[in-house]
Amino acid sequence: MAQHDYPGNGFSYRGSIHNHTVHSDGAGTVEALIAAAARAGLDFLIITDHNVLADQSQQGWRQGVLTLIDIEVHDPELVPERNHCLTLNVSEDVSPFARDPQGLIDAVRERGGLTFLAHPIDPPGKLIPECFPWTEWDIEGFTGVELWNFMSEFRPYATNKAKAVIMAYFPQWFTTGPWPEMLAKWDELLQRQPTAAIGGPDAHAQVYHLGPLKRRFLPYDYCYRAVNTHIITPEPFTQDFEHDKALLYDALAAGRAWIGYDMLHATEGFSFVAEGREGVVHMGESAPLRHGLTLRVRTPASGHIKLIRAGSGVVAETKGRELRHRPQQPGAYRVEVWKRWRFKSRGWIFSNPIYVS
Template identity: 40%
Template sequence: IHDQARRPQKSHLLVFGAQRELATYAYDLQVLLDAVEKAGGLAFIAHPVDPAAPSVNQGDISWVDWNVRGFTGLELWNGFSEFKPRIKSMLHAIYYAYFPQRIARGPHPEALRRWDELLASGKKVVAVGGSDAHSHHMRLGPLRRTVFPYEFHFRAINTHVFVPRPLGTDAASDTSMILDALRQGHCFIGYDLPFPTRGFTLTAHGMQQTAQMGDEVDCKGGVTFKIRLPRRTECVLLKDGKPVRTWRNRDLCTYITTEPGVYRMEAYIHYLGRRRGWIYSNPVYVN
């Protein structure tokens, strides 16, 4: 949802679970966010950093008002937004249209910085990833190409959710369960094209409880982080946006702390000759 009368276009919002049309509130971002909350929906800032690509007449459609309140989270990694900075010329656009698997490298550094800044301010902000799939049909002289076909995009940057039971009970119950997992931050971003990210877990074990991503845990007596990766690779644990431990060529990682803070992890994988972002967890909040 965005204010279609605004020029230049900015500040898109992803809304889930509201069960009603909310576009009429888009003239004011805070009014829109308040309406989403009232409707019981989730609101995610879409492609918060989305730079221009003048060579293909695409403008900057980043988020502009960071003083608003009430959003659930933000779209940390957006596939189409990452594509735009790669297009330095029409030749680049043609190249990546035919080799889209070479585009993704990770979330925009400014998006990561903004997320860590929000978390450091005491807010709980859930990160999700999205393909922003449009399946554009490109024509340039004799060239015909579907840029980012859906079947490609949906195998690339995805949001994986942790739910308490398998899907299949009924559509309404399953939908509610998935939305609740997103609301709580029980999810992570996975770039599944190089290697499936299914099987990744990050848990924090305290004296009284075990926390998963999105949860809080008491640091009294110490907290043990356990990270399980689907394959051996590079893994970085961050506290308040700063790396505190890096592991290389590991699929199981353990870290013990007594310090409060916001802890999250990033994993990297080598694919097509380049180190690329692979997994970005949501935080565990250690109090």
């Protein structure tokens, strides 16, 4: 476990949400995923098999990783398939509610759980046309959205077999960030209600064949060094499962988190806070719009920092490691940080918002 101090008496932890095992359509056992997470130095791992709650007796602190088992729910009879939902902090199988998305969200909330819409914007590809977007946008009461689904980002890039082979061996050449349409949808939601965001690998680690070629695409070890969710807690993990589990889910529910593409450069050391008379306010929290309120961003390496107000776009930006801004309007303010690699700007850090009211 690699605990990091965070401004305002907080603590940050890095982990992976949205992972599949042999209990659904993943290639690895629960034990294999935990071992890969430990090798990557993750602090937590959330397994979300399709429509099955795997053996929760395997939850706990395993090989130094806080391991949790939840469910990704969808209606298997819906054609075309769509409306996948990550249901977290559940102790029973809620997949029977899958047919009615609002009913599912309500049932999970009544049980004290969280609901994140999985890969809500999920464009098809020329070579791989199947996709699983979210279409029921009249719902309410869900916790948040999966802003960056790592695996689904690659599908549209596979426009032909040759490109698919290159992508299988060099996926880092293709990674860019969340879909622009997803960022725009999140800003639309934020103008109506607080909406937390997470990122996940959607890890399956399946082997694909093309003629004589055989390749495991995005193995677990690779995924856990790529797109991660970093949480902020008010007190440190203690290795007590129930205590630490509550801290983790509370952080995700509030949006005290950022999404980091840690393969590009480790994102530990990032911070986005509001500083004012009330002290330090974290992501997912509210700060009153008063004289002297300052939004401050710090990054562990240089990048293109953008401060965005939902509905207004970029309100401040700089290239470097720090940005300060005094907001003039209420709203949901969030941060994007981009870095160039191989002649292309790539998404590096995506914060949850601070709500200035």
